[in-house]
Amino acid sequence: MPDQVDMISYITEENKRRKRKRIILTELYFEPVLLGMAYLISQRAPRAFRCFSDDEHKHTLRKYLLKDMYDGLEVACYDQLRLTKRNFHDLCTMLRERCGLRDSVYVAVEEKVAMFLLVVGHGLKMRLLRGTYKRSLGTISTHFSAVLRAILSMHGEFIKLPDANVQPPDDYKWKWF
Template identity: 70%
Template sequence: MLDQLEFVEMLSEENKRRKRKRIVLTKLFVETCALALAFVTTQRNRGPMDLGTFNDDEDKIRNRKYLLKCMYDGSVVACYDQLCLTKRNFHDLCTMLRERCGLCDSVYVTVEEKVPVFLLVVDHSIKMRMLCGTYKRSLWTISTHFSAVLNTLLSLHGEFIKLP
């Protein structure tokens, strides 16, 4: 009879140990499911990952746009220091050259990029070769667009001289 009691006690202890083990495993399973669900919901709400640029041209274009944006859409002081014009005067000059003088955007270069190149060369005596590195353009592109703005301004000056 003693053997049967010991056997029953041993079975009850084994059952208690198994029950505790099941409880622990169930807790771990529920916690893992909760973490997986939280991870999935945060991934769904997250925006697309930035893959960066695929080639150097995209990087040059992005840097050029950032440079120009900081130059004429940044602070008033930065615009005046670099272009010797206030932001409003710069935009008015670009509009006047575009509408009244016929200066237009080329395939890759806008009027808002041509005018700062011209102003930096004329106002600050910056060499065109220096602007090649800043704007990531070739010397031919810089000189062509400089000449376009210069010819446009000379034609504008000729119109003012002809006025009575």
């Protein structure tokens, strides 16, 4: 009988040891997993369901138009903006750094300059830009004026005034210059 009691106590102790081991492993495994899941859930952005509001749709359309215009083919950029992609990016950088033109809350400098170049380069009416860019006439006019002011502020770098000492040629066509 003492052997049986010893055997039962041994089995009981072994079961208790296994149970403690399971508890410790469970704590070591599940706590970090649950903490990690809680962190991921708290950091996750809301899911994007395919029901755009009107503003989100307009914003997506504008981003697509601009990306297609100045990140697309060189020919397409030149046809629309009358500048190569490199010149367009250089102009935007110059207007940012030298003239202080900044992104507004909803309109990037690239979009402002693109709208300006479409009006100046193609004689496009601002009402047509309103339909294309889904912006109000007031917004387009404000940003057009801001870009125009920025470009005019650099007139010393781009416009060379004629020298009064130089005699113009006798060519009859020269009078227009």
